Amino acid sequence: MSARESILKRLRERTDGPLQAPESDFTVVTGRGWDTGERIERFERLIGSVHGEVIHATLTDWTAKLAEVLTAKSIRRLALGREHPVPVAARAALLDHEVELVDVDRDIETWKREQFESVDAGLTSTRGGIAETGSLWLWPTPDEPRLISLVPPIHIAILDSETIEDTFFDVIERHGWATEMPTNALLVSGPSKTADIEQTLAYGVHGPRELVVLIRHPQEAT
Amino acid sequence: MTPVKLYPAKPDKVYVFGTCLIDLFYPEAGLDAIRLLEREGIEVIFPDDQTCCGQPAYTSGYHDEARAVAEAQLSLFPEPWPIIVPSGSCGGMMRTHYPQLFAGTPREAEAREVASRIYELTEFLVHVCHVRLEDKGRTEKVAMHTSCSARREMGLAETGPALLAQLGGVELVEQARAAECCGFGGTFAVRHPEVSAAMVEDKTLAIEAAGAEHFVTSDCGCLMNIGGRFEHQKKSLGGEHIASYLWRRTS
Amino acid sequence: MSVQQFTPQAFHRQAHEALGDPQIRANFRRAMDGLMTKRRDVFTDWDLETLRELGANIRLRALAKLPDLLEQLETNCQTNGIRVHWAEDGEAACRIIRELCEARGAKSVIKGKSMVSEEMHLNAHLEAAGIEALESDLGEYLVQLNEQTPSHIIMPAIHLNTDEISEIMHDKTGTERTRDVDYMTAAARAQLRERFMSADVGVSGVNFAVAETGTLCLVENEGNGRMTTTVPPMHIAVTGIEKVVEHLRDVPPLYALLTRSATGQHVTTYFNMISSPRKPGEHDGPEEVHLVLVDNGRSNIYQDDELLDTLRCIRCGACMNHCPVYTRVGGHTYGTTYPGPIGKILMPHMLGLEATKDLPSASSLCGACGEVCPVKIPIPDLLVRLRKEAVGEGRGNVPGAGVKRNRKEVAAWKSWQWLATHPAAWRGSTAVAGKLRGLAPSRVGPWTEYRSAPKLAKTSLHALVKAHRRAKDEGGES
Numbered sequence: 047m048s049a050r051e052s053i054l055k056r057l058r059e060r061t062d063g064p065l066q067a068p069e070s071d072f073t074v075v076t077g078r079g080w081d082t083g084e085r086i087e088r089f090e091r092l093i094g095s096v097h098g099e100v101i102h103a104t105l106t107d108w109t110a111k112l113a114e115v116l117t118a119k120s121i122r123r124l125a126l127g128r129e130h131p132v133p134v135a136a137r138a139a140l141l142d143h144e145v146e147l148v149d150v151d152r153d154i155e156t157w158k159r160e161q162f163e164s165v166d167a168g169l170t171s172t173r174g175g176i177a178e179t180g181s182l183w184l185w186p187t188p189d190e191p192r193l194i195s196l197v198p199p200i201h202i203a204i205l206d207s208e209t210i211e212d213t214f215f216d217v218i219e220r221h222g223w224a225t226e227m228p229t230n231a232l233l234v235s236g237p238s239k240t241a242d243i244e245q246t247l248a249y250g251v252h253g254p255r256e257l258v259v260l261i262r263h264p265q266e267a268t
Numbered sequence: 269m270t271p272v273k274l275y276p277a278k279p280d281k282v283y284v285f286g287t288c289l290i291d292l293f294y295p296e297a298g299l300d301a302i303r304l305l306e307r308e309g310i311e312v313i314f315p316d317d318q319t320c321c322g323q324p325a326y327t328s329g330y331h332d333e334a335r336a337v338a339e340a341q342l343s344l345f346p347e348p349w350p351i352i353v354p355s356g357s358c359g360g361m362m363r364t365h366y367p368q369l370f371a372g373t374p375r376e377a378e379a380r381e382v383a384s385r386i387y388e389l390t391e392f393l394v395h396v397c398h399v400r401l402e403d404k405g406r407t408e409k410v411a412m413h414t415s416c417s418a419r420r421e422m423g424l425a426e427t428g429p430a431l432l433a434q435l436g437g438v439e440l441v442e443q444a445r446a447a448e449c450c451g452f453g454g455t456f457a458v459r460h461p462e463v464s465a466a467m468v469e470d471k472t473l474a475i476e477a478a479g480a481e482h483f484v485t486s487d488c489g490c491l492m493n494i495g496g497r498f499e500h501q502k503k504s505l506g507g508e509h510i511a512s513y514l515w516r517r518t519s
Numbered sequence: 520m521s522v523q524q525f526t527p528q529a530f531h532r533q534a535h536e537a538l539g540d541p542q543i544r545a546n547f548r549r550a551m552d553g554l555m556t557k558r559r560d561v562f563t564d565w566d567l568e569t570l571r572e573l574g575a576n577i578r579l580r581a582l583a584k585l586p587d588l589l590e591q592l593e594t595n596c597q598t599n600g601i602r603v604h605w606a607e608d609g610e611a612a613c614r615i616i617r618e619l620c621e622a623r624g625a626k627s628v629i630k631g632k633s634m635v636s637e638e639m640h641l642n643a644h645l646e647a648a649g650i651e652a653l654e655s656d657l658g659e660y661l662v663q664l665n666e667q668t669p670s671h672i673i674m675p676a677i678h679l680n681t682d683e684i685s686e687i688m689h690d691k692t693g694t695e696r697t698r699d700v701d702y703m704t705a706a707a708r709a710q711l712r713e714r715f716m717s718a719d720v721g722v723s724g725v726n727f728a729v730a731e732t733g734t735l736c737l738v739e740n741e742g743n744g745r746m747t748t749t750v751p752p753m754h755i756a757v758t759g760i761e762k763v764v765e766h767l768r769d770v771p772p773l774y775a776l777l778t779r780s781a782t783g784q785h786v787t788t789y790f791n792m793i794s795s796p797r798k799p800g801e802h803d804g805p806e807e808v809h810l811v812l813v814d815n816g817r818s819n820i821y822q823d824d825e826l827l828d829t830l831r832c833i834r835c836g837a838c839m840n841h842c843p844v845y846t847r848v849g850g851h852t853y854g855t856t857y858p859g860p861i862g863k864i865l866m867p868h869m870l871g872l873e874a875t876k877d878l879p880s881a882s883s884l885c886g887a888c889g890e891v892c893p894v895k896i897p898i899p900d901l902l903v904r905l906r907k908e909a910v911g912e913g914r915g916n917v918p919g920a921g922v923k924r925n926r927k928e929v930a931a932w933k934s935w936q937w938l939a940t941h942p943a944a945w946r947g948s949t950a951v952a953g954k955l956r957g958l959a960p961s962r963v964g965p966w967t968e969y970r971s972a973p974k975l976a977k978t979s980l981h982a983l984v985k986a987h988r989r990a991k992d993e994g995g996e997s
Contacts, residue, residue: 050605053760053814057586061822061916065583068576074569075772092785154750154803158716179786191802192749196742215771224767227732229798230749233790238742240704241782242658242674244546244681245553248704251657252711253742253788286980288939291949293973295980299987314984317942325932327884329906329913329923333936340940368900420886445552449843453883460531460881461965466538466847467883468969496970 076219078178078212085177085210086261092180096236097249098257108204108262109139112169115202115258116145121166125150125198127189132171132204150194161197168194168254169202174209175259176217181235182259183217185228192230196238201254203234207263275395276350281311282392283351285341287358288320289488290509297488297509301354301389304515308397312352315344321353323361326369328455335369342366342378351385352392354511355487356418359388364421388418389511390427390486403435405517410438411480412510413471413494415487416449428486428510435517443474452493468497476505483507525668525854527870530877533852543678547849550677554840557783558891565779574776575895577769578831581761585821588730588763589812595733599795601808609639612813616641616722616755617648619809623753625650625719629711631737631747632656633724634672634834635757635813638856638869641722652722655711655743657704664691670850672857673781673836678849711743721747721805725758726833727773728810731766735810737791738777740784745791754793754805760812761821761830773833776893780837816868823916825904829864831894836861838888838898844881853878860888864901872909872919879905949979 047055080088090100103111116124124140125148127133137147148165170190172182182203186192195201211217214233218224223231238253249255282305286298302312318341325334341362345351353359363386370379393399412432418424425447432440451457451467471494475483485491488509495507508516525533537543581588593603606612612635620628628645630636630652642652642663654663658675662668665687669675676684681698688694694706723744727736735756737744748754764770778784797804820826839845839859850858855866855875863878872879879902888898907913910928911921938945956975966972978986 048605049607049611049814053605053607053812053818054586054589056818057589057760057821062824062827065579065827067580067583070573070576070580070769072573072768072772074566074573075775095785096788150802152802158750162712162716181786181790188800188802191804192745193803196745196749213771214774215768218767218771224732227734227767227792227794229793229795229801229804231734231792231794232745233786234788235786235790236788238740239788240657240741242656242661242676243684243700243703244679245550245674245677246681246700248700251704251708251741251743252655252715252746286984291980292952293976295976295978295983298980299983302984302987316946316981319939319942319945322939325935327903327906328932329903329908329910330929330932331907331912333932336936337939340942416883416885416887420890447887449883449885449887451843451883453885456880456883457966458964459877460534460844461968462531462538463534463844463847463881464883465969467843492973493970496966496973499971500967500969 072215075213075215080177080212082207085212086207088177089175089180089210092178093236093259094180096180097239098180098236098259101258101260102263103260104263104265108260109135111260112136112202113140113143115260116143116167119167119200119256121145121200123148123164123166124169125161125165125167125194126169127151129189130171130187133169133190136169150191151189154191154193161193165198167200167202168198170195170204172203172205172209174211174217175205176212176214176233177210178213179235181214181233184232184234186230186232192232195232195234196253199250199254200256200258201234201237202258202260205259205261207261273395278308278397279310279349281313281347281349283313283315283345283349285318285321285351285353285358285362286314287353287355287488289492290354293492294488294509297354297512300509300515301352301511303519304393304511305352308399313349318344321358321361323358324454326361326365331369335373338366338369339375342375342382345382345385348385350387350392350396351382352387352389354389354509356388356415356422356424357487357489359386360417360421362386388422388424388427388486390431391422391424394427394430399431401431401434401514401518403437403517405435405437407437408439409441409479409481411441411443411475411478411483413446413450413475413483413485413490415485415490418486419447428484431510431514432484437517441478441480443478443480445474450490450494452489454489457493468493472497472501476503480505484510484513486510525851527854527866527875527878529854530852530881533854534848537848537852542680543849544847546678546680547846550674551840551846554783558780558837558840561779561783561785570772570776571893571895573772574893575831577764577773578833578894581764581769582821582827582830584765585760585763588765589760591730592728592733592763595730596810599733601733601795601810604809604811606811606813606815608815609813612639612757612811612815613641613644615811616757617645617650619753619755620645620650620720621648623719625753627714627718628652628720628722629714629718629747629751630654630659631721631723631744632659632739633722633757634856635724635759636722637669638815639813641757653714653718655715655747657707657741660707660711661687664688668851668856670858671836671839672834678851715746715750718751720753720755721751722755722757723747725756725762725810726777727770728758728763729767729770730763732794734767734792734794736770737793738774738787739791740788742789745789748791748793749804752805753807753809755809755811757811757813760814760817777833777835780891780893781835819916820868823914826901826916828896829868829901831896832861832865833894835893837891837893841887841891843883843885843887860898864898864905867905867917867919872905872917873922874919876909876923879909946979946981950982953977953979
């Protein structure tokens with residue numbers, strides 16, 4: 047008998063007999079009832095508490111704000127996609143900026159060392175945010191692959207304020223994740239950190255040491 | 269933690285189960301518990317044939333022996349009166365573990381019924397007697413150590429302090445890590461003496477550091493452990509069972 | 520590389536040594552105090568009892584359907600392109616992983632944190648086959664540099680302080696001696712980045728494996744888990760068979776409980792959900808993903824209604840953080856992969872009660888572990904159950920059952936039983952004991968090393984009550 051068969055057999059022929067599966071009530075992880083303002087406030091407070099930096103912008107001025115971030119943080123090489131409206135708009139707006147735009151729609155094997163050693167920041171879109179925990183959710187794509195939110199020392203994420211929802215449970219349920227999981231789904235809540243040296247927090251241990259979330263509001267920034 | 273109990277009105281009579289530690293080492297505490305209950309106008313019945321709840325064998329894994337001893341206690345409480353136990357540890361054994369110990373045996377129903385009538389002393393004084401205490405003692409800083417069984421198994425972290433709070437002369441000081449175990453744990457103290465010693469050492473240091481002049485506890489195991497550590501070090505800081513302390517200050 | 524050896528058989532000696540080491544004592548006390556405070560604070564705005572109830576309920580449901588869910592997980596993983604392997608024990612799991620490495624000609628493995636891989640001693644196995652296995656979680660990396668094993672399941676290097684870590688890094692990697700944590704972190708980052716780029720295989724654990732979608736969930740703060748599962752061309756995830764959950768919606772409550780219980784965090788930096796290898800057109804991620812399902816005693820635990828609760832565990836470590844014994848002796852003292860309360864109820868199943876006979880008794884049954892367990896495992900009850908098995912009064916469902924039964928101890932409990940079931944004799948003996956109290960030894964075993972001996976009362980409560988009754992009947996007060 048294979049290991050698989052004998053393990054399953056032992057589980058199926060349980061000494062104390064079959065088990066009853068209880069029903070679950072998920073009320074405690076949903077139904078927060080926050081309005082947009084509360085969600086944004088909570089998102090910012092939570093992600094701020096773990097060292098995430100939030101910048102407010104509007105749909106019209108966000109690329110200017112992005113350019114300011116690049117200048118302020120001396121970002122010379124920015125990795126970003128080419129197809130998603132976020133990188134498309136960013137590329138257009140940054141034409142005259144001195145930053146060098148680095149294409150990411152290349153197989154990692156062809157530019158591993160370059161991405162690890164000579165990219166200053168990665169820019170990505172996000173699918174949404176989670177107010178309860180101050181989290182971003184990302185489904186990386188061929189246009190915006192997995193590593194650009196991880197390898198460069200700074201991750202700049204663009205988040206639309208109306209895509210912030212209350213809880214992780216709400217996001218999974220409302221967007222039907224269970225029927226269409228991508229290769230990699232990701233929650234990001236702050237920059238990479240560790241407390242493995244005597245409980246002292248240090249940022250950027252393996253991933254980015256800075257996370258900048260640029261929140262785009264439909265009207266004027268709140 | 270046990271669910272919140274629905275407490276009955278104050279009865280005319282109660283049983284007292286004195287526990288073996290009190291019987292052997294701290295009998296005054298048992299008598300003081302009886303006096304406190306009698307002062308509330310309750311007639312106390314002390315079944316003469318009581319011995320031990322069976323916990324020492326139970327926690328050591330000797331469940332056949334524990335069940336035999338527990339079984340001998342089951343028939344001591346035939347009338348529907350509450351059973352008052354001046355110990356969270358023995359109370360927890362009788363309330364929580366009797367039903368488990370007798371599960372699937374002919375006396376399961378009886379064990380459940382007895383378990384449903386078990387009250388720890390401070391719980392009973394607070395929630396059933398709604399006792400009002402008048403302090404006659406001197407001003408004193410006191411630390412309370414609530415036993416782990418009272419705190420977690422019976423959910424009674426508040427009743428001891430609530431009684432002490434009624435004593436005008438008592439300033440209740442809270443030691444650091446008040447909820448942490450003192451290291452007694454029955455046979456644990458014998459099987460793992462060094463670990464147990466490290467725990468009681470920290471507990472006595474915390475009680476001293478809180479500025480306590482005296483400590484009280486609702487369990488004689490903890491009293492034996494913490495008090496024994498203070499005495500071993502020839503410290504003047506002493507302790508007593510909460511029943512004795514309450515009786516001494518209010519009679 | 521030889522690793523510092525601790526064994527469960529030497530619990531007493533190891534406890535003695537740890538208790539006598541002020542550095543170990545201080546490191547653990549400080550760390551555990553901090554973790555307890557953080558956990559308490561992070562749950563203040565939650566209905567914690569309801570959330571724990573849900574967590575327990577989700578785990579119980581998963582266990583109730585375990586064989587079906589494992590098959591569903593396997594089917595969905597394979598549909599997604601993840602290859603699934605089954606291992607009866609740690610040795611078999613090691614072999615599967617080694618063969619997968621060898622098939623690719625792999626020489627170096629980078630590892631994300633995985634307690635199951637510790638449980639099966641994967642690193643030693645790979646090294647014996649000439650494959651280098653390097654830990655990338657900072658704590659694991661430090662522990663590996665120091666030729667030790669983790670002392671905590673969430674914070675592997677919690678037994679070391681900053682100065683000790685500085686010394687280890689200086690010795691093994693040539694960094695400057697410093698107390699600057701940012702400097703040491705940056706140095707480790709640089710050292711490990713090279714290894715992420717060059718590793719042939721990434722090996723990770725799994726926090727939750729979702730049956731309905733064939734998804735592997737990994738919880739982390741550092742990003743090494745994402746690196747391990749994204750950069751090398753092959754990713755091998757290894758997990759115990761109990762880690763499966765039924766639905767994707769079962770994940771948020773467990774994740775909420777896990778991070779808050781473990782480190783008092785609202786959320787970790789990354790929650791990484793992997794459902795397939797790199798698809799055509801995608802530019803990163805491994806070409807091959809494998810999942811190794813390890814039994815290693817779990818299906819035996821599964822047989823027994825009471826012991827089953829052990830398998831609810833989501834490996835948060837809160838039971839350790841709140842354990843007064845763990846806090847004082849530290850993780851290595853237990854000599855087992857999983858230390859602390861969860862180790863005491865899990866390791867006897869993996870190693871047998873003979874090797875672990877001092878573990879179930881090393882608890883005062885204070886209940887702090889059960890009180891904080893996010894999935895409400897009745898740890899104290901399970902400790903009592905294992906004690907019962909050890910003395911041969913259980914169901915014999917644990918390897919080594921009955922190993923602690925000895926005639927002397929049984930005779931002692933039988934005498935106690937006789938006395939406590941013969942009330943007249945009991946009363947007589949308590950009265951005699953009181954009269955002979957002057958003859959009682961002032962030193963009784965280990966107790967009196969640290970405490971004064973308890974003194975037998977002159978008069979038993981039975982006798983006091985009798986006198987009290989008499990006085991009352993005569994109209995006075997005693």
